[in-house]
Amino acid sequence: MLEMFTKWRANKKRSDIEHNSIDATRVPNHVAIIMDGNGRWAKKRNLPRIAGHGEGMKVVKKVAKYSNKIGVKVLTVYAFSTENWKRPKTEIDFIMKLPEQFLTSFLPELMEEEIQVRVIGDLNHLPNHTRQAVEKAVEQTKNNKRLILNFALNYGSRVEILNAVKGISDDVKNNNIALEDINEELFSNYLLTKDIADPDLLIRTSGELRISNFLMWQIAYSELWFTDVLWPDFDEEHLAKAIQDYQQRKRRFGGL
Numbered sequence: 731m732l733e734m735f736t737k738w739r740a741n742k743k744r745s746d747i748e749h750n751s752i753d754a755t756r757v758p759n760h761v762a763i764i765m766d767g768n769g770r771w772a773k774k775r776n777l778p779r780i781a782g783h784g785e786g787m788k789v790v791k792k793v794a795k796y797s798n799k800i801g802v803k804v805l806t807v808y809a810f811s812t813e814n815w816k817r818p819k820t821e822i823d824f825i826m827k828l829p830e831q832f833l834t835s836f837l838p839e840l841m842e843e844e845i846q847v848r849v850i851g852d853l854n855h856l857p858n859h860t861r862q863a864v865e866k867a868v869e870q871t872k873n874n875k876r877l878i879l880n881f882a883l884n885y886g887s888r889v890e891i892l893n894a895v896k897g898i899s900d901d902v903k904n905n906n907i908a909l910e911d912i913n914e915e916l917f918s919n920y921l922l923t924k925d926i927a928d929p930d931l932l933i934r935t936s937g938e939l940r941i942s943n944f945l946m947w948q949i950a951y952s953e954l955w956f957t958d959v960l961w962p963d964f965d966e967e968h969l970a971k972a973i974q975d976y977q978q979r980k981r982r983f984g985g986l
């Protein structure tokens with residue numbers, strides 16, 4: 731019992747220390763995370779892959795609440811998995827049930843924490859029951875003014891950029907805009923992230939050092955932070971460390 735308490739205390743202290751060494755006045759406005767490693771986490775423990783996804787979902791809640799606590803304005807999360815297309819049907823079915831469980835269980839806290847849920851990407855690929863649960867949560871939280879918890883669903887940057895090109899071409903063809911109007915600001919208004927500022931910090935877990943077609947236009951000037959930690963093991967301390975590193979880098983940015 732005493733040993734457990736000592737461990738709890740050390741953990742609590744560590745996360746406070748980590749938290750305290752974040753400069754509250756220079757917290758990144760928008761943090762984007764490529765959540766990777768659920769499968770490996772489960773495999774390492776001889777658990778079924780869906781156990782990794784279940785754990786991963788709990789980490790989304792933890793990281794969202796901590797981001798809200800320290801004053802991050804937007805947290806965009808992207809579930810990346812190379813097996814996206816190779817997943818067995820049982821896993822796909824499990825994954826598609828996660829959002830409803832997540833939203834039903836998390837909605838009271840989302841309201842209490844004044845967190846707004848948004849999605850970028852195509853909801854139509856989701857089963858009806860999943861899409862309805864998402865639309866309900868987006869509707870119910872739309873007036874919440876603190877953290878925007880933004881889910882990238884079925885998202886791909888190149889498709890997003892191509893759709894922006896098509897939208898702009900259409901508007902030029904229909905004389906809604908002139909060629910000389912096309913600049914970076916106008917272009918970004920045709921992206922799914924149109925009313926969201928670019929990520930200041932992009933985090934990717936599980937040791938992969940790739941962008942994987944995620945927010946490629948938006949991360950042009952973002953700080954990139956990679957960790958070997960598998961998503962289900964990621965916690966507030968890892969996020970605090972990423973933000974401390976971000977703040978160190980920005981300090982140099984201030985100088986020449």
Ligand SMILES: CC(C)Oc1ccc(CN(CCC(N)=O)C(=O)c2cnn(Cc3ccccc3)c2-c2ccc3sccc3c2)cc1
Pocket residue numbers: 765766768783784785786787790808809810825826828829830832833847848849856860864867881882883884885961
């Ligand atoms: C508003 C929000 C709750 O609505 C959503 C509607 C549909 C999805 C499912 N989804 C999109 C479909 C696709 N495959 O693109 C994924 O991104 C996907 C693919 N694997 N995992 C497991 C995983 C879980 C946790 C971390 C990484 C991967 C997820 C995933 C991602 C985050 C969260 S949080 C609650 C459930 C869940 C599931 C997601 C959100």
